[in-house]
Amino acid sequence: MSLTLCYFPLKGAAEISRLIFAYTGEKYEDKRITSEEWKAGEKAKSPTGGQPMILLEGGEVYSQSMAIARYLANKFDLAGKSGEEKLHADMVVDAIKSDMAQSLMKAYFEKDEERKTAFAGEAKEKINTMLELLEKNCVKGDGTFLASGTSWADLMFYNFMTDVVPLANASMSAGVTLDATPKLKAIHDKVQENPNIKKWIEARPQTQF
Structure with a gap:
């Protein structure tokens, strides 16, 4: 199971994470959620009530744009060497x-x-x-x-x-x-x-x- 990045159909706060995925070539699902889908139930999945969200391989869900991008940077060796x-x-x-x-x-x-x-x-x-x-x-x-x-x-x-x-x-x-x-x-x-x-x-x- 690959990582899933969830956000509205915009660049916005999720684009830095998409750029990290793009640069590294790592596979992921770029899930784009409409406002209707967000209100209908997707919002309830967010730990902090907002997007973007990331679904990990084990099923855990996390939110907050910079937390997600920093996690990906560390995971894919783009955070720094020291x-x-x-x-x-x-x-x-x-x-x-x-x-x-x-x-x-x-x-x-x-x-x-x-x-x-x-x-x-x-x-x-x-x-x-x-x-x-x-x-x-x-x-x-x-x-x-x-x-x-x-x-x-x-x-x-x-x-x-x-x-x-x-x-x-x-x-x-x-x-x-x-x-x-x-x-x-x-x-x-x-x-x-x-x-x-x-x-x-x-x-x-x-x-x-």
Whole structure:
């Protein structure tokens, strides 16, 4: 029995886990649950009442997006080679998820145009500052955040730049680019050029979010 990843028919919070599966080539079931199915009974299966969820080989079910992605990173040797490397990767992932992605999403989903403009300006400033810090302090390898090679931190950064930033740039002129951060661009491009990632991006269902 293979692992089963459950989420709505979106990229969203499950895409980092899908990218880990894609990069490693590990087999899994990509189960996409409609809102109707979720309300009709799937929600009751979640230990914390939300998605994504992962069903393990033994039948156990776990939820929470970062817990699942971290579990997969450890299981498939993408978490780091030492305790310190794992800490470094987690630090980068948290910066991307908590500091950058959430600030953009806050602005993206704001309905009031005046508040949306203000939030977008705040998000752009926060993201540019964080990109500078990541570029300066956090790239330890050749096109990777870790000295030992590719990790889930690289996949998380690729996910952010590929699936989150284009939405923000198109809808609220966020203007987020990697023009001033060549080390980060090298990380993004290295993931993008991976054959398994290329195959997944071409094959995955096309959704806005």
